[in-house]
Amino acid sequence: MVSFTLPLLLTLASTALAQNTTTPLRYMPFGDSITEIICWRALLWDKLQTTEWAGNVDFVGSGKTENNCGNTKYDRDNEGHSGFLAINIANQNQLDGWLTRNPADVVTMHLGTNDIVQQNKPVADILAAFTKLVGTMRTKNPKTKIVVAQIIPMGMGNFNTKIQDLNKQIPAWATGLNKTESPIWVVDQYTGFSASDLRDGVHPNASGDKKMLDKWWPALLGAFAAAKADKTAAAAAVEARKFVA
Numbered sequence: 405m406v407s408f409t410l411p412l413l414l415t416l417a418s419t420a421l422a423q424n425t426t427t428p429l430r431y432m433p434f435g436d437s438i439t440e441i442i443c444w445r446a447l448l449w450d451k452l453q454t455t456e457w458a459g460n461v462d463f464v465g466s467g468k469t470e471n472n473c474g475n476t477k478y479d480r481d482n483e484g485h486s487g488f489l490a491i492n493i494a495n496q497n498q499l500d501g502w503l504t505r506n507p508a509d510v511v512t513m514h515l516g517t518n519d520i521v522q523q524n525k526p527v528a529d530i531l532a533a534f535t536k537l538v539g540t541m542r543t544k545n546p547k548t549k550i551v552v553a554q555i556i557p558m559g560m561g562n563f564n565t566k567i568q569d570l571n572k573q574i575p576a577w578a579t580g581l582n583k584t585e586s587p588i589w590v591v592d593q594y595t596g597f598s599a600s601d602l603r604d605g606v607h608p609n610a611s612g613d614k615k616m617l618d619k620w621w622p623a624l625l626g627a628f629a630a631a632k633a634d635k636t637a638a639a640a641a642v643e644a645r646k647f648v649a
């Protein structure tokens with residue numbers, strides 16, 4: 405029995421250690437058109453290639469839109485869905501299927517714009533949808549590291565009062581759902597963003613993409629580090645069991 409068990413554990417241990425160093429973290433950019441038809445993902449990918457995360461972060465998602473970002477190299481995989489409302493994604497359980505097809509360790513979420521602009525949904529209903537979406541992320545992966553945006557302003561119409569109302573309530577909402585194994589970090593994409601950072605009143609242009617990247621960046625680095633620490637701990641636990649055996 406022992407002569408059979410020990411090599412098995414050693415195999416498990418070396419597999420886990422190999423994963424620690426070779427399996428990239430899976431990062432899902434999740435949202436609407438402000439995640440789909442923009443270039444901040446390209447900027448983010450490029451910037452990651454200059455860091456320790458080069459080759460260690462795999463963007464995941466069913467979308468592969470070419471956004472004319474003048475960048476043929478970046479990983480276009482994302483779960484941005486133009487025109488989608490957070491409330492509809494939640495009610496229709498769409499994120500469940502998306503995460504089944506493309507599991508994620510880290511998710512960024514920028515949602516709520518269409519709920520407000522298209523259908524003037526109450527902030528409470530948008531936050532309830534966010535709660536369900538976070539629940540789905542954690543059902544699929546209890547250790548999901550989540551970065552949620554306070555969303556960018558609109559450059560047209562009279563939507564920004566409501567957008568600010570949503571944004572104001574996001575930090576307390578996130579704190580209420582925060583978990584040690586699945587932290588939520590809130591990123592303020594609104595402050596410092598103006599109409600001149602939008603190409604069409606809705607979507608960032610080059611200066612807006614750069615601003616969005618800069619806001620995501622520190623939170624994402626923290627999320628990647630936390631996700632990597634989980635994998636290291638899992639590998640160490642297997643290694644420890646080898647000695648117990």
Ligand SMILES: *[C@@H]1O[C@H](CO)[C@@H](O)[C@H](O)[C@H]1NC(C)=O
Nearest residue numbers: 578579582584587588589590
């Ligand atoms: C959630 O907890 C993490 C620490 O695990 C902390 O860094 C973060 O600010 C918290 N988020 C909120 C919204 O309170």
Ligand SMILES: *[C@@H]1O[C@H](CO)[C@@H](O)[C@H](O)[C@H]1NC(C)=O
Nearest residue numbers: 600601602603604609610611
């Ligand atoms: C972004 O678009 C606005 C007009 O919507 C323009 O004023 C600004 O110069 C543009 N900036 C860049 C960097 O493209």
Ligand SMILES: *[C@@H]1O[C@H](CO)[C@@H](O)[C@H](O)[C@H]1NC(C)=O
Nearest residue numbers: 421422424425632633636639
């Ligand atoms: C696993 O990752 C941790 C944290 O990044 C690192 O310190 C450790 O050396 C890695 N383990 C192996 C076997 O490479």
